Amino acid sequence: MSGRAQLMWDEAVTGYDFGPDHPMDPVRLALTRSLVSAFGLDREMDVVSAKPAGESTLRLVHREDYVAAVKAASADPRGADTAYGLGTVDDPAFAGMHEVSALIAGQSVAAAEAVWRGDALHAVNFAGGLHHAMPGGASGFCIYNDASIAIARLLELGAERVAYVDVDVHHGDGVQAAFWEDPRVLTISLHEHPRTLFPQTGWPEETGAPSGAEGSAVNVALPAGTGDAGWLRAFHAVVPELLADFRPQVLVTQHGADTHFEDPLAHLAVSLDAQRAVQVALHELAHEHADGRWVALGGGGYAVVEVVPRSWTHLVAIAAGREIAPETVIPEEWRQRVFALTRQLGPARMTDGRWPVAWADWDAGYDPADRLDQAVLAARKAVFPLRGLLA
Template identity: 80%
Template sequence: MSGRAQLMWDEAVTGYDFGRGHPMDPVRLALTMRLVEAFGLDRAPVEVVAARPAGESTLRLVHRADYLDAVRAASADPAVADARYGLGTEDDPAFRGMHEVSALIAGQSVGAAEAVARGDALHAVNFAGGLHHAMPGGAAGFCVYNDAALAIARLLELGVERVAYVDTDVHHGDGVQAAFWEDPRVLTVSLHEHPRTLFPGTGWPQETGGPGAEGSAANLALPAGTGDAGWLRAFHAVVPELLGAFRPQVLVTQHGADTHIEDPLAHLGVSLDAQRAVALACHTLAHEHTDGRWIALGGGGYAVVDVVPRAWTHLTAVAAGRPLAPETPVPEEWRHEAFRRTRQPAPHRMTDGVEPRWRDFTEGGYDPADRLDQAILATRRAVFPAHGLLP
């Protein structure tokens, strides 16, 4: 067993709804929870907990007061949404109750942080979270409040001295990086599609942290088209060594499912099986470096039937200490529920039928002409020396 595990869930988080036709369809959250329940992952040893919404003082740990005021105003009357704060835009249209449900999602991640910091749980999962693009003063990329940054800020407030954040979403974790750009207590590591080809256009390897926090940010910009072998090679070439050097006390990870080959908004070629492999790797790294203290969040992911529910159910199962074998059949009742809600056929097994494989970067050598290896080397050369590591 991996120890005590909490799953943060309140059905009201499905009210985070930008409207018909928006890619961030809240059905992905409902279907994930229904699949978790179908596998019995909501029962002991997992404790399902609904935390309170994040309050003003908590939200102010990351977000500016004027931005919070703008969100509340747009939440009460979407017609007054202020685009200067990223509200009322195509990506982040305003909707009634936006502040309340955004604060609720943030509260789940903050609650996870509190549970882990206080020893009430060893692992905590909030797959409704991972809204990593929200900035201190603005909404961006479907994200209103940055629950990942708020969870980290709460950990620091509770006395945690070093927090590592590993973001495997296809998009750069720009909002979390920005929140801790000058804070050497937080290491942010982001693996994402190259900024030349994908929003938000940041996350270059040269982005390594602000004054007094040099080396606190690591960015691995992957070429479009990168598949399982390259994605896993990149993860293992950077993340374990940096965590070993940084010696975090808590690990926070973001597991956007939009790296998947079927995701409609990005251009990587990763399988569900590789996503499961990274969840397992993060679990192992937590036990190696943080005595198991691990907070796992969701993120992006827009293949709302085929990919997202399975990916985050695997994540929940790993955190619960009950990992699901890839060949496990998807429960028939869940497949019927998915079709009823979406009119899309659902997958039959918890796998894409792929066995993830990769070549180890440090042992197997590298190809200086290969674009993926060039990306890995660029990151290692930019960040590793700041941690006393050889690039």
């Protein structure tokens, strides 16, 4: 197996553009790619542009009628069928929508194929992670669910156990739904509590289909306001033990940057430094439990200058084996590009000044009156016994 990592990139993914007033500004992708280049990370990786996912690949997850509706809306946005979630406030139709959405899916599928074949040990597609799209509809800024399609492709290639860990602030509902009845896929989502955030799913009691897949879906619903210490405590209290039990052949992860305290669409208080700590942990867990096979995807993130490019550049650096120290000064050339594109001042360092981040290990005990500990315990009690583990 090659130790070299792959970065999936095609400039055309920046065409995933819902319009000037939409929070999912594709400048976040362009700025991330530019920052990756400013640090020279693209010289340490194989930069690969894959073909768009074809219809047969899209239909590994999505219904035929839905793909047809996306194609129709792509050709004539004014005729988008809202019954499929298209042409809505969250998912406005735009010309070329099918083509660019299929391209993003194709990058994630190619990343999964490269890791499975052994052409690369790690592969990153930060344009991917569109985890809300359902088999029959668009949702939450997501047209095609590239994460689910990549996992389905791994299963098609012969994988028997794929673990998916989603640390986006929003519940990974589309991926959970796609594999609700499939015990070969373990989905773990850490997200803001559904009482306070879209998509209002991801309760700890959602554990997989009773007919053979119970315990294959895991949901840690975090209280609004959760910060670094609580977020890392919850992650380490749930994820490592479940991955050790499941023994995945491939680890697929989704790294939405919208857990950040500056994100305008959510209510957690996580720093860039804690996001980096989880990225490092997932890289280590891939080596510990999946022979290093790691497919890392982007996701949400709407602080498009201050947060997203730094967070995902850390992710790329970790995958490339070239970790960037948090205190590193950001190259001035990139900050100039930020101003040229956005008329905003870019951040000066690769940290929020909170490194290293401290957190309390679950094994040291928990406080049943603490809201964060209540959330962790609810997830453990719902799933761990189903897997033969102590809650």
